[in-house]
Amino acid sequence: MVNTFAVNAETEEVIVGFYEEYPYYYLDNKGNPQGYYYVIMKVIAEELNIDFRYENVTFNNYYEKLINKEIDLLFGVIKTEEFEKKFEYSTYIIGNKVNYIFTNRNIEFGDLSSLNGLIFGYNPNLYNYKYFYDQLINNGINFEVKLAESNNQLKEWLKSGEIDFTVASGHDKFFRRFKDVYMYALGGSYIVANKDNADLINKIDNILININSKNSKKIYNLYNHYFNHAYNEARYETYFLIFSIVITISIFSFRKGKKILNQRKISIKYMNYLSNDKFKLFYQPIIDVRNNNAIGYEALLRLDNGEKILTPYYFLNEIEKLDIMYNITLWAIDKSLCDYNKLKLINNCKDNFYVSINISYKDLLNPNFINDVQSILKKYEKMKYYLCFEITERLSSNDFFAINKRIELLKKMGIIFAMDDFGIKYSNFDILQKIDYDIVKLDKIFIDGYEDSIKKQQILKAILDILSIYEKRVVIEGAETLEQIKLIKLLGEEKVYIQGYYYSKPFPIDDLKIK
Numbered sequence: 001m002v003n004t005f006a007v008n009a010e011t012e013e014v015i016v017g018f019y020e021e022y023p024y025y026y027l028d029n030k031g032n033p034q035g036y037y038y039v040i041m042k043v044i045a046e047e048l049n050i051d052f053r054y055e056n057v058t059f060n061n062y063y064e065k066l067i068n069k070e071i072d073l074l075f076g077v078i079k080t081e082e083f084e085k086k087f088e089y090s091t092y093i094i095g096n097k098v099n100y101i102f103t104n105r106n107i108e109f110g111d112l113s114s115l116n117g118l119i120f121g122y123n124p125n126l127y128n129y130k131y132f133y134d135q136l137i138n139n140g141i142n143f144e145v146k147l148a149e150s151n152n153q154l155k156e157w158l159k160s161g162e163i164d165f166t167v168a169s170g171h172d173k174f175f176r177r178f179k180d181v182y183m184y185a186l187g188g189s190y191i192v193a194n195k196d197n198a199d200l201i202n203k204i205d206n207i208l209i210n211i212n213s214k215n216s217k218k219i220y221n222l223y224n225h226y227f228n229h230a231y232n233e234a235r236y237e238t239y240f241l242i243f244s245i246v247i248t249i250s251i252f253s254f255r256k257g258k259k260i261l262n263q264r265k266i267s268i269k270y271m272n273y274l275s276n277d278k279f280k281l282f283y284q285p286i287i288d289v290r291n292n293n294a295i296g297y298e299a300l301l302r303l304d305n306g307e308k309i310l311t312p313y314y315f316l317n318e319i320e321k322l323d324i325m326y327n328i329t330l331w332a333i334d335k336s337l338c339d340y341n342k343l344k345l346i347n348n349c350k351d352n353f354y355v356s357i358n359i360s361y362k363d364l365l366n367p368n369f370i371n372d373v374q375s376i377l378k379k380y381e382k383m384k385y386y387l388c389f390e391i392t393e394r395l396s397s398n399d400f401f402a403i404n405k406r407i408e409l410l411k412k413m414g415i416i417f418a419m420d421d422f423g424i425k426y427s428n429f430d431i432l433q434k435i436d437y438d439i440v441k442l443d444k445i446f447i448d449g450y451e452d453s454i455k456k457q458q459i460l461k462a463i464l465d466i467l468s469i470y471e472k473r474v475v476i477e478g479a480e481t482l483e484q485i486k487l488i489k490l491l492g493e494e495k496v497y498i499q500g501y502y503y504s505k506p507f508p509i510d511d512l513k514i515k
Contacts, residue, residue, distance in 0.1 A: 018054035058125035101182040103165035121163030184367035282506035354386035444478025
């Protein structure tokens with residue numbers, strides 16, 4: 001194989017920047033490099049038939065070393081506009097970095113104000129501290145700084161009390177002994193090189209794509225080994241990685257002859273829809289079958305594209321890929337509260353009804369979500385309302401620790417939580433034991449053909465009996481016939497409610513009526 005990329009002229013080897021950040025990079029007992037990035041580099045070197053060695057870098061000098069060609073490659077770099085102008089990024093995303101703030105003080109998750117006056121220890125040789133450092137400054141929180149030379153020194157200081165809090169990966173078992181008060185995602189991480197090594201980056205991309213085309217689980221299993229071995233509950237990054245692999249392969253397919261979609265243009269189109277009130281909320285009532293009163297409404301997203309009203313089937317995948325769903329979720333929360341008093345005027349509506357908004361795990365894990373929701377609720381603090389977040393399975397995650405922390409904080413604001421589509425994909429009894437839901441929504445598969453199937457009636461009764469042990473409210477979705485309603489009434493369950501076309505299809509608030 002003839003390598004056309006630029007490597008170290010004296011040694012004819014690729015020089016890779018090395019920094020300690022467990023489990024991405026670390027040194028074993030003999031002082032040898034190990035970790036997720038190390039193994040990926042070994043795979044690349046074997047495929048390209050090249051040698052490589054490591055050069056120590058820090059947060060303060062890796063930029064200069066790349067520019068001056070003292071190193072050829074650096075793993076784990078976050079994409080920024082400035083860096084994209086100066087360096088070659090891999091198309092392939094090798095991971096997603098999520099950091100936690102750990103403290104030896106008794107501070108609740110999200111209570112950043114309690115960090116005021118405390119000592120923040122971090123390693124300036126790593127860039128993981130920068131985002132949180134700026135967050136503290138922007139929020140007017142004063143703190144002392146103590147700089148460490150290594151991760152091990154931070155561990156000693158946190159244990160001895162020389163520092164009060166620090167930033168670290170959630171995968172390091174040592175830090176998981178302490179309380180976490182904050183979590184933030186830095187985003188996808190890439191392999192970068194200087195501009196002279198663009199050919200090397202292209203070859204690396206092709207290698208990683210080919211590996212995953214032949215064996216789609218190879219990189220996933222490697223990632224799983226390092227990260228789930230270190231912290232078995234931290235799966236958010238893993239799902240992000242799998243999603244990224246699929247997107248990367250798609251991009252490569254487009255590059256090989258298909259027309260490239262102008263994502264920026266499409267993103268602007270949807271943001272214009274949002275700013276021009278083209279997104280709408282349709283409401284569908286949730287009914288107490290014993291008295292036909294509405295105990296809640298689910299707010300369902302629709303889009304008026306100027307020609308017709310579209311359901312999410314026609315646009316949801318696109319806006320999720322463009323990463324603008326978060327803005328739409330915040331709009332939906334605000335809009336539903338704005339509509340709340342108008343919903344009160346509908347006949348057969350209970351005084352303490354709730355409005356349910358669909359959110360994803362990705363929304364919930366967004367580092368700004370808690371503060372953004374607080375800001376919205378503050379606008380309506382003089383109004384009595386009941387709000388429910390219905391977690392969809394579309395962007396599921398198994399990062400139960402972080403999710404439960406977020407749910408706990410939001411419940412303190414008076415928000416309740418519903419599990420959507422129980423019985424399919426990720427929504428099951430296992431999840432129910434790990435996440436503190438108030439309401440369980442049964443997928444319509446349990447009610448389709450219910451009146452004609454003794455087996456389905458027995459299955460539904462068994463599920464309701466189990467859910468009653470958990471003391472959860474249950475909403476059965478998809479009821480369409482009077483026969484189904486009558487049979488559900490005969491079950492005599494107190495906390496079981498119905499949502500379906502029999503009572504009402506989803507309608508704009510002005511057209512909403514209950515049968």
